[in-house]
Amino acid sequence: MGDKEKEKASDFRYATGPAVVPWAAIGENVNVEDLMKIVSFLIRPGEDEAHYEQALENVRDALEELSEEGTPTTKLAMGDKVQELEEEVKSFLGCKYASFLTNATAGFEISYQFAGLRPGDEVIAPAITFISTVSYPLEIGARVVFADLDPRTLLMDPEDVARKVTDKTKVIIPVHVAGYPVDMDPIMEIAEEHDLVVIEDAAHIFGGEYKGRKAGTIGHFGSFSFHEVKNITALGEGGILVTNTDWGEHFNPARFASINMAQQIPNWLYDVTALPSKAGPQAAGNHSATEVQAVCLLGQMDRLEEIIRVRRERAEYLNEQFEPVEGLIPPLLDTNEIKATYHLYLLQIDPEKAGGDIQEFKQRLTDKGVTNIPHYAPLYKFSLLKDLGYDPEAAAASCPVAENAFNHTFTHLPLYPLTDDQVELMAKLVIEAAQEMKAGN
Ligand SMILES: Cc1ncc(COP(=O)(O)O)c(C=O)c1O
Numbered sequence: 001m002g003d004k005e006k007e008k009a010s011d012f013r014y015a016t017g018p019a020v021v022p023w024a025a026i027g028e029n030v031n032v033e034d035l036m037k038i039v040s041f042l043i044r045p046g047e048d049e050a051h052y053e054q055a056l057e058n059v060r061d062a063l064e065e066l067s068e069e070g071t072p073t074t075k076l077a078m079g080d081k082v083q084e085l086e087e088e089v090k091s092f093l094g095c096k097y098a099s100f101l102t103n104a105t106a107g108f109e110i111s112y113q114f115a116g117l118r119p120g121d122e123v124i125a126p127a128i129t130f131i132s133t134v135s136y137p138l139e140i141g142a143r144v145v146f147a148d149l150d151p152r153t154l155l156m157d158p159e160d161v162a163r164k165v166t167d168k169t170k171v172i173i174p175v176h177v178a179g180y181p182v183d184m185d186p187i188m189e190i191a192e193e194h195d196l197v198v199i200e201d202a203a204h205i206f207g208g209e210y211k212g213r214k215a216g217t218i219g220h221f222g223s224f225s226f227h228e229v230k231n232i233t234a235l236g237e238g239g240i241l242v243t244n245t246d247w248g249e250h251f252n253p254a255r256f257a258s259i260n261m262a263q264q265i266p267n268w269l270y271d272v273t274a275l276p277s278k279a280g281p282q283a284a285g286n287h288s289a290t291e292v293q294a295v296c297l298l299g300q301m302d303r304l305e306e307i308i309r310v311r312r313e314r315a316e317y318l319n320e321q322f323e324p325v326e327g328l329i330p331p332l333l334d335t336n337e338i339k340a341t342y343h344l345y346l347l348q349i350d351p352e353k354a355g356g357d358i359q360e361f362k363q364r365l366t367d368k369g370v371t372n373i374p375h376y377a378p379l380y381k382f383s384l385l386k387d388l389g390y391d392p393e394a395a396a397a398s399c400p401v402a403e404n405a406f407n408h409t410f411t412h413l414p415l416y417p418l419t420d421d422q423v424e425l426m427a428k429l430v431i432e433a434a435q436e437m438k439a440g441n
Contacts, residue, residue, distance in 0.1 A: 029072040032063045073291070078261055081294040088298060089240055092207075095217040097248025099241045099255050100234075100294055104203045105132040106287035107223025107241030108173070110254045112136045114221070114247045115171050115197035116279025122168040126156035127378045127395070127402035129175040133201045134379065138388060143168070146380055148399040150183070153332060154346060154410060157401070158186035164398075165194050170278075174219070175201035177376070178412065179231070179341030180332065181210040184218045191219075197278065199223070206231065206240075207304050209339035220245050226293075231307055231343055231416075232300035234293040250275050258284045307416065311342035314415045314423050318345060321427040325434050327354025329409075344412040347430070348405070355438040357408040364433040365411075370426055372411045378402045 039059055045052040082100050089098040101107055117123065119141035125134050127146040134144045148160040156174045172191055174182040184200075191198045198219030206224045208215040216222025226238030241251065253260045258272050274281035312334065319330040329348040334340060351357040365372050379385060380395035396403050413426065 026072070026074060026076055030076075032060065032067050035063055036060055076291050078256070078288055079291050081291040081298070082289070085294040085298050085301075086240075088301060089242070092301070093214040093217050093242060095214070095242045096244045097242060097251055099248075099251040100289050100297075101223075101239040101241055101255060101287045102289050103227060103237050104201070104223045104225035104239040105135055106255075106285075107221070107239045108133065108199060108201065109136045109285070110241055110251075110287065111197070111199040111221035111223065112142075112171060113254070113275065113282050113284065114250070114277050115199070116277040116282070117142050117170055118279055120168065121170040122166060123171045123173060124161050124164055124169060125173045125379070126175050126177070127380065127399040128154060128376050128406065129177060129201065129379065130203070130376070131379060131382065131384070133173055133175055137171075138384070142170075144379070144385075144390075145169070146378070146395050146399050146402070149401045149405065151401050151405070153180055153182075154348075154402075154405050155180065155182045156187070158183055158190065160399075161187060162190050165190060165196070169194065169196055171197045171199060173199045173201055175203075176205040176208065176215050177344075178331070178346050179204040179208055179343035180346070181205060181208055181215045181338055181340070184210050184215075188218065197221070203227075204230065204343035205341050207308055207339075208341040211337045216242055217244060220247070226297055226300075231311070231341055232297065232304055234289065234297040234300075238289050238293050238297060239287075254284045255287050256284070257286045308341055311415045312340070314418075315340075315342050315345055317423065318413070318427055318430075321431065322347070325431055327351075327438060328430070328434055342415055345415050347411055347413055348409045349434070351408050353438075354434060355440060358411055359407070361433060361437060362411055364437060365430065368429040368433060370429050370433075371414055376406075376412070378406055381406075 036056070036059070040056055085100055086098040090096070099107075101110075112123075117137060117140065121142045122145050123134060123137045123142055124145045124147050126149060128149060137144050145164050147156050147164055149155060150157045155177055161172060172187055174184065174187050176182055187198060190196070198221075200216050200219040200222035202216030202222040203225035205215040206226075210218060216224055221241060221243050224240045224242075226232060226234040226240070228236045252262045253273065254275055258275060259270060260273070275284055276282070315331065316333060319333060322328040322330040327350050329350060331346040332338075349358055349361055354361065362372050378396065378399060380390055380392045386392060413430070415423070418426070
């Protein structure tokens, strides 16, 4: 056996060097049958099932030929593709460190850990976001304090954040909901003044910009989501945590049970070391994603610019349609300083001018067959929060804009992957619903 073959054969995850009797990184290889199951899962039968079955057989033949020619991969986790993805993301975002993870929530968890968040500490989060923005604080018994929203964007209002800082506050987590950036400058000023860590929930905003910088790279940490519903996906789940701070030096063990996989292991003995945090030593969980997910995301990243362009043009079209309609308030679009990703289309109404509120409007849209997304409620309304001892009435009283928006003014419309005809139809039905509500029909 030549040296090169030996090295290949001994490619165990700890890179222990050449071996005559190898310990392979992978248990059972992925074979043609496994691949066929994946292909037929990802591409479902169309109307002509017989033709589909024939096409599938052609794929099987091609895969069999390919597998006779090629050799199976020796790495399925934390290998070259994950690294390639991380390099690509760093250069795309212009940031120093990036770590590919199971999901955005794992990125928040790691960031909260570096911030040294402990039970009893406070985290300021916007009243309306997805629950996982604050899952880690709730899990460990830290206290979530809800900031009210800017009525125009329905994003975290920096002035309310400033009012809600106490001596227990450790973290601010602004959320770029729908792919429109939060006003980050005042948030960073508040953090600087009180020595707080800022974690950007950048789940919706991969590729968006705020004042010439990529959203997600402005706070101390930013975590992006590649869950199946996001603009691009890493095969259903995935997240990328980024930072420009020195905490990035510890991303490797933070993702894999406090073990530094970037280091060579001497004498088959690896050590497990504590992670540093703002509040002392800390242990990590396991949040690593797979090579195949990285391959998928690298491919989708190549299409990101085009996907955002299509979404933006649709949002522009909807704005043109809705602006003349009394009572409808379309969202803000790009400016010199802002580049949104148009993950969701935020539609608000002015109940007085529209002749009814959002609950009635949503019902009218549903009756006409237009999907609208109901899932962003103020978090303090959830039973989980009540069960954990939060007082929903007190929280609601401290967030009047969020309350009003949820009860009376906002919904989200889909933008992609609809056909142009569907977008036009949606615009027409939204306008019809507005006109009928105004006329009381
Ligand atoms: C605003 C927001 N934050 C965080 C997340 C969580 O992302 P992930 O599923 O990658 O953990 C989501 C997912 O839908 C989200 O909408």
